[in-house]
Amino acid sequence: MTSHSEPSAPRASRGRRSVDDHAAAVRDLLHPALERLGRDAVTVPLPEARGRVLARPVIAPLDLPPFDNSQMDGYAVRSADLPGRVTAVATIAAGHAEAALAPEPGPRAAAPIMTGAMLPAWADAVVPVEAADPPRFVATGEEVTLPEAPAGQFVRAQGSDVTRGTTVLEPGVRLGAAQIALLAALGLVDVPVRDALRVAVLSTGDELVQPGETLPPGRIYDSNGPMLAAALEDAGAAVLTVQAQEDSPEGLRAALARLDGVDLVVSTGGISQGAFEVVKQGLEGGVEFVSVALQPGGPQALGAVTIASGTVPFLGFPGNPVSSLVSFEMFLRPLLAGPRPSVRAVLEGAADSPAGKHQVRRGALRDGRVRLEGGAGSHLLHALAQADCLVHLPVGLERADDGAEVEVWIV
Ligand SMILES: Nc1nc2c(c(=O)[nH]1)N[C@H]1C(S)=C(S)[C@@H](COP(=O)(O)OP(=O)(O)OC[C@H]3O[C@@H](n4cnc5c(N)ncnc54)[C@H](O)[C@@H]3O)O[C@H]1N2
Numbered sequence: 110m111t112s113h114s115e116p117s118a119p120r121a122s123r124g125r126r127s128v129d130d131h132a133a134a135v136r137d138l139l140h141p142a143l144e145r146l147g148r149d150a151v152t153v154p155l156p157e158a159r160g161r162v163l164a165r166p167v168i169a170p171l172d173l174p175p176f177d178n179s180q181m182d183g184y185a186v187r188s189a190d191l192p193g194r195v196t197a198v199a200t201i202a203a204g205h206a207e208a209a210l211a212p213e214p215g216p217r218a219a220a221p222i223m224t225g226a227m228l229p230a231w232a233d234a235v236v237p238v239e240a241a242d243p244p245r246f247v248a249t250g251e252e253v254t255l256p257e258a259p260a261g262q263f264v265r266a267q268g269s270d271v272t273r274g275t276t277v278l279e280p281g282v283r284l285g286a287a288q289i290a291l292l293a294a295l296g297l298v299d300v301p302v303r304d305a306l307r308v309a310v311l312s313t314g315d316e317l318v319q320p321g322e323t324l325p326p327g328r329i330y331d332s333n334g335p336m337l338a339a340a341l342e343d344a345g346a347a348v349l350t351v352q353a354q355e356d357s358p359e360g361l362r363a364a365l366a367r368l369d370g371v372d373l374v375v376s377t378g379g380i381s382q383g384a385f386e387v388v389k390q391g392l393e394g395g396v397e398f399v400s401v402a403l404q405p406g407g408p409q410a411l412g413a414v415t416i417a418s419g420t421v422p423f424l425g426f427p428g429n430p431v432s433s434l435v436s437f438e439m440f441l442r443p444l445l446a447g448p449r450p451s452v453r454a455v456l457e458g459a460a461d462s463p464a465g466k467h468q469v470r471r472g473a474l475r476d477g478r479v480r481l482e483g484g485a486g487s488h489l490l491h492a493l494a495q496a497d498c499l500v501h502l503p504v505g506l507e508r509a510d511d512g513a514e515v516e517v518w519i520v
Pocket residue numbers: 312313314316317329330331332333334377378379380381382383386405406407408426427428429430432487
């Protein structure tokens with residue numbers, strides 16, 4: 110949150126921990142685990158590299174394009190021969206270098222050439238076929254009239270995209286479709302990526318039923334488990350298990366004791382003021398329960414828990430789905446995947462925010478204007494699903510009027 114905070118923002122009141130202070134506490138808690146990830150690289154095959162974070166620089170082993178080639182279907186020519194009549198020589202198709210490597214023809218020659226095909230060394234320009242007279246490919250030995258073509262026209266020069274030996278991707282880059290395309294174009298198959306943070310997600314609450322099962326009265330489907338698993342994976346973490354947990358402190362401790370080989374446990378629910386707060390009752394001691402000046406996402410828990418493979422960091426997010434996802438966005442995601450893109454936008458309609466709290470509303474951003482999706486309620490999943498941004502109403506801003514400028518994170 111540090112990079113997004115307002116330096117002059119009033120501090121949270123009434124003994125609540127500020128958003129920045131809690132973000133710092135979570136950062137400190139996860140520092141050793143994240144430092145290890147920054148150090149340790151693993152090699153994954155290219156098809157598995159999507160969403161991973163590059164651990165080492167990538168140095169281009171070849172030029173891109175690897176050879177001069179045509180940008181158009183047309184005729185490869187010497188610009189000095191044009192305009193005028195030229196005689197067609199052998200056709201050069203993409204992937205077939207023989208015709209391009211054939212001995213240089215005499216003056217006033219033109220080779221029919223296809224997009225992506227290797228330009229012969231004797232040619233320095235390409236005339237698109239539709240500019241020819243006749244506007245088609247003529248047979249070898251026939252004549253065609255071509256207009257003037259400056260040297261370099263429609264030629265994609267070797268190395269014009271990437272020069273061999275240059276660093277094309279830096280460590281820390283998240284690999285998406287474009288980066289994977291670049292690695293593939295360079296012929297690379299083994300990609301050094303940061304080891305992913307291995308996370309266990311535990312949903313707590315006796316009311317929870319798994320999607321696909323029938324829904325008895327008074328019960329609800331577990332949406333936090335799938336939501337956080339998706340959010341974590343989207344941020345580059347490896348979710349080793351997603352479990353719903355019966356509401357008993359002993360059951361929770363037993364479930365933790367069975368977990369093996371995770372770097373972090375994240376739970377949802379069971380941390381506020383109810384009579385059956387399973388996380389609070391089961392983990393008191395190693396875990397701290399705090400009230401953060403954030404809405405939604407006020408109740409928070411953090412500390413350490415003992416699992417089969419040792420003691421690992423623990424984060425307890427509140428059970429309300431929007432609270433849980435906002436907690437993830439504010440405290441965990443920035444550590445895993447860096448800050449969300451942040452813009453200033455003009456608010457459509459007014460919004461009220463509780464005194465002394467940093468409120469995060471859901472919004473839809475269009476052309477620099479943001480419309481709130483749904484109210485402040487932290488159960489409003491449909492509105493969350495319509496939103497494409499989070500709207501920040503920091504401490505001290507108890508009302509934002511229609512037309513006010515607000516900070517928005519694009520999610
Ligand atoms: N007396 C008070 N009551 C509450 C306070 C408070 O300060 N005083 N804080 C409210 C706020 S704010 C929040 S947020 C919630 C947090 O409560 P818990 O973290 O203890 O969560 P639960 O009580 O277990 O559940 C809250 C809510 O969320 C639903 N839920 C829980 N898990 C899931 C799941 N996996 N998928 C979908 N929905 C889930 C649950 O059914 C409840 O409706 O406490 C307020 N109360």
